[in-house]
Amino acid sequence: MQLPEQFKLKYQQLLGAQATAFFNSFDQPVNHAFRINPLKQALPTEVDLSHPVPHCQWGYYGKVNGKSVDHQSGAVYSQEPSAMYVGEVAAPKTGMKVLDLCAAPGGKSTHLASFLANTGLLVSNEINHKRAKVLVENLERFGAQNTMILNETPQNLRKHFPGYFDQILVDAPCSGEGMFHKDPDAMQYWNLDYPSECAVRQREILRDAVQMLTPGGELVYSTCTFAPEEDEQIIAWLLDEYPLEMVPIKKYDGMVAAKPEWANGNPAIANAVRLFPHLFKGEGHFIAKLRLTQAIKSPKKVKVERRNLSRDQQQLWDDFISTNIDQFTPTELICFGDQLYTLNPKTPQLKGLKVMRPGLLLGTFKKKRFEPSYALALAIQPQAMKKTVQIDHHQWAAYVHGDTFQVVTQSPLTKGWYQLICNQQAIGFGKNVNGTIKNFFPKGLRFSVK
Numbered sequence: 001m002q003l004p005e006q007f008k009l010k011y012q013q014l015l016g017a018q019a020t021a022f023f024n025s026f027d028q029p030v031n032h033a034f035r036i037n038p039l040k041q042a043l044p045t046e047v048d049l050s051h052p053v054p055h056c057q058w059g060y061y062g063k064v065n066g067k068s069v070d071h072q073s074g075a076v077y078s079q080e081p082s083a084m085y086v087g088e089v090a091a092p093k094t095g096m097k098v099l100d101l102c103a104a105p106g107g108k109s110t111h112l113a114s115f116l117a118n119t120g121l122l123v124s125n126e127i128n129h130k131r132a133k134v135l136v137e138n139l140e141r142f143g144a145q146n147t148m149i150l151n152e153t154p155q156n157l158r159k160h161f162p163g164y165f166d167q168i169l170v171d172a173p174c175s176g177e178g179m180f181h182k183d184p185d186a187m188q189y190w191n192l193d194y195p196s197e198c199a200v201r202q203r204e205i206l207r208d209a210v211q212m213l214t215p216g217g218e219l220v221y222s223t224c225t226f227a228p229e230e231d232e233q234i235i236a237w238l239l240d241e242y243p244l245e246m247v248p249i250k251k252y253d254g255m256v257a258a259k260p261e262w263a264n265g266n267p268a269i270a271n272a273v274r275l276f277p278h279l280f281k282g283e284g285h286f287i288a289k290l291r292l293t294q295a296i297k298s299p300k301k302v303k304v305e306r307r308n309l310s311r312d313q314q315q316l317w318d319d320f321i322s323t324n325i326d327q328f329t330p331t332e333l334i335c336f337g338d339q340l341y342t343l344n345p346k347t348p349q350l351k352g353l354k355v356m357r358p359g360l361l362l363g364t365f366k367k368k369r370f371e372p373s374y375a376l377a378l379a380i381q382p383q384a385m386k387k388t389v390q391i392d393h394h395q396w397a398a399y400v401h402g403d404t405f406q407v408v409t410q411s412p413l414t415k416g417w418y419q420l421i422c423n424q425q426a427i428g429f430g431k432n433v434n435g436t437i438k439n440f441f442p443k444g445l446r447f448s449v450k
């Protein structure tokens with residue numbers, strides 16, 4: 001690969017004897033991997049689970065077919081091996097309130113949701129609207145029930161959530177040197193000054209992030225770049241500027257300590273970790289974990305959002321639940337227009353925020369009926385449903401293409417909603433009308449399986 005000349009000079013100086021191996025790693029095959037989704041009870045069946053990633057409990061080396069049941073049902077999430085270590089370092093505890101500040105397309109958010117296991121609250125935020133839509137798709141497919149998705153600037157979030165979160169992940173926009181290998185186009189933005197320009201933005205984001213941490217709260221900072229300006233030097237600045245202490249990170253084989261000598265020499269920086277592609281089977285990452293030792297912003301008393309359903313809406317939802325689902329009792333509900341969502345009882349008032357999803361989208365009220373959402377179908381375990389129907393791969397292909405299809409069962413199916421199951425995974429809702437399953441797969445997600 002033709003790396004920028006100044007990039008080579010810079011890393012020749014920084015890495016010395018290791019530089020050649022580092023440059024050669026850009027000519028090696030890309031490392032593919034995926035995580036399995038612990039929120040789904042059944043294991044994926046179309047991927048190879050014989051090569052586990054040592055540093056990620058749900059990680060496996062290998063490729064996922066984007067047009068497979070495993071992918072469409074959210075049973076797997078493609079993620080390169082070094083990016084997987086970010087979620088593993090964060091490892092939020094169940095019940096925590098967690099913010100993923102730079103979240104799209106959702107690799108780390110889905111990983112955080114795996115740890116939270118439908119407890120606590122995950123606020124998954126993306127500043128770019130187009131990317132925020134992809135984030136919604138990926139989180140809904142993953143089936144996380146406790147996630148609010150926002151499309152906000154860090155500055156605006158800071159005003160709504162002072163001192164609020166137990167953990168914040170800043171997977172920062174960066175110069176992306178670790179992407180050059182997979183996507184050589186990423187090189188076109190690079191010049192010698194680019195890392196320092198990115199560092200200005202990273203400091204801005206972090207200034208807002210630390211103010212949203214509760215005392216004792218954790219800040220995880222990561223980049224997919226090798227540039228010390230965006231890695232060690234950012235951590236040095238954070239330690240100088242704020243009451244933060246480093247939390248040591250376990251270094252698996254091939255991972256190395258961050259380099260204090262590439263910043264101001266503060267030895268605490270070595271608690272952070274570097275994943276270099278010539279030493280480790282992955283594209284490369286920098287990860288640091290810090291803890292806030294004293295309050296920066298005293299949390300103001302947060303006014304929480306309130307349930308706002310009309311009596312008719314409540315009745316329609318209760319009827320839907322009693323006919324269709326055995327085990328699902330969201331504590332709070334909220335209507336946005338005619339759409340019904342779960343609402344975490346700790347959710348602060350949402351006025352003034354660009355909300356993509358206040359919680360799990362349950363469905364839509366349409367005149368005198370309730371239509372369940374695709375997101376709900378993917379968030380409920382088949383075992384918790386009253387009515388499911390097994391479909392084969394041909395019927396699945398018809399479903400994801402947007403077609404109706406027939407089902408033949410020993411005793412005829414009753415009228416109404418069914419969760420459709422293929423390879424033991426929930427893949428959506430269908431409505432049975434005389435043996436024909438009407439299709440409710442969202443139009444924007446349809447695809448054809450060749």
Ligand SMILES: C[S@@+](CC[C@H](N)C(=O)[O-])C[C@H]1O[C@@H](n2cnc3c(N)ncnc32)[C@H](O)[C@@H]1O
Nearest residue numbers: 102103104105106107108127128171172173205
């Ligand atoms: C490295 S990517 C995040 C990848 C994501 N965490 C994942 O694992 O899928 C960084 C994200 O930061 C967003 N971003 C760009 N400028 C930002 C800013 N000023 N504040 C917050 N986020 C920003 C980008 O749109 C991008 O989606």
